[in-house]
Amino acid sequence: MRLKARTLFTRMWHTLVGLMLASFVVNAVLVTATLQLGSEAQTERRLARIGEYWAAQGPAAEPVQIDPVTFFYPRYELLPQEIRAMLAPGERGIFELGPRARDYFVLAHQEAAGEPFYVVENHSEVKPQETLEWQVFSWYAMGIIPFTGLLLWLCARVARRIAAPIAQIGMQVDARPPQSLEPLPLPEGAPHELAVLVGQLNSAFQRTADVLERERNFARFASHELRTPAAVMQAVLERLADGASERQQTALQRGERALRDMNALIETFLKLSLEAGGAGATAAAPVVVDQAWVTELFTHFYGPEKAGRIAVNELAPLRLAAPETVLHVLVGNLLKNAVAHGGEPPIAVTLSATAITVENTLAPEPQEGFGLGCLIAQRICDRFGWTFVLQIGPQSALARVTVPALPVPASLR
Secondary structure: OOOOOOOHHHHHHHHHHHHHHHHHHHHHHHHHHHHHHHHHHHHHHHHHHHHHHHHHOOOOOOOEEEEOOEEEEOOHHHOOHHHHOOOOOOOOEEEEEOOOOOOEEEEEEOOOOOOOEEEEEEHHHOOOOOOHHHHHHHHHHHHHHHHHHHHHHHHHHHHHHHHHHHHHHHHHHHHOOOOOOOOOOOOOOOOHHHHHHHHHHHHHHHHHHHHHHHHHHHHHHHHHHHHHHHHHHHHHHHHHHOOOOHHHHHHHHHHHHHHHHHHHHHHHHHHHHHHHOOOOOOOOOEEEEOHHHHHHHHHHHHOHHHHHHEEEEEOOOEEEEOOHHHHHHHHHHHHHHHHHHEOOOOEEEEEOOOEEEEEEEEOOOOOOOOHHHHHHHHHHHHHHOOEEEEEEOOOEEEEEEEOOOOOOOHHHO
């Protein structure tokens, strides 16, 4: 189950409601205790005054009703049975007897010389339908509910004002392309803390942009510098070809192929570094990758004697809008990986209008290496908006490059 992140207002609302409920409960308990203690103290003082009055009078023979709820009993035996069941004959003082709904306050008084007498006040007769405590609770609730609503409204406004700049920055980040490292603009009315956060993000973006720029410059300079020794090697091979024997010609041809591959790789690195920096990006004419193109590229790497190691299934020719040297590097790395890590031939290459797939069985102990080749293939696909997938199973490996379908010219239909 996916948990939904709580918003700032939700956190404030929960905190506020919790505090208000806790405050209400504490105040309710305090009000109840205060009212109850005050009522009991007032009753005890009243009974004490009545006791003092009857102590000053002569002894009475019969019970006397002082008021509708208060009675005077001259002897213990004259008390109601219900009270005698809760009060022992020898107890003296003021007592609260009975349950909360039907309780009695009893004064058991005895002078130094004389018989004890009792004053009983029946509280169950004077309790209204709604007690004073309940009335206080009602008034308190009537005041606190609107106040809580007002606080919630204020919290919502404050939360929206605080969260609005954060949400605006989030939308800006979502709308940015993945490769964008432009600084984020600070929303209007943003607080100081958010300005500090945006400043730190922009500083991180700038540091990342500086690192990428240094890497692009290094790749650009390295590619340029490698062109000079490559040109020298090309001139040397051309001079060596004059008057070389047939055996030497074969070796020179291999050297020329390796040099062409190196030049293609240098040119690819140079294009990637220039176009990643926003310079030199040009629309290339579509290149048709078909069975003959793949077979020729494989033969270029491994010679015609190994052409049987590859099987090309052309469902439809693949049209790619990229320089042909870049495609040589891309497809060449896929083929080299298949040969280096492959088991029994052939290597299966499938061409369609939107993908090229290279699949091979795995050798019992495949060679290590060519990890850089996969990184180069991934980088080329990222640059041109293609999708590169490498799947390695227990007995086989599959590399696939998926591209958007290009429209077929009318002359080829």
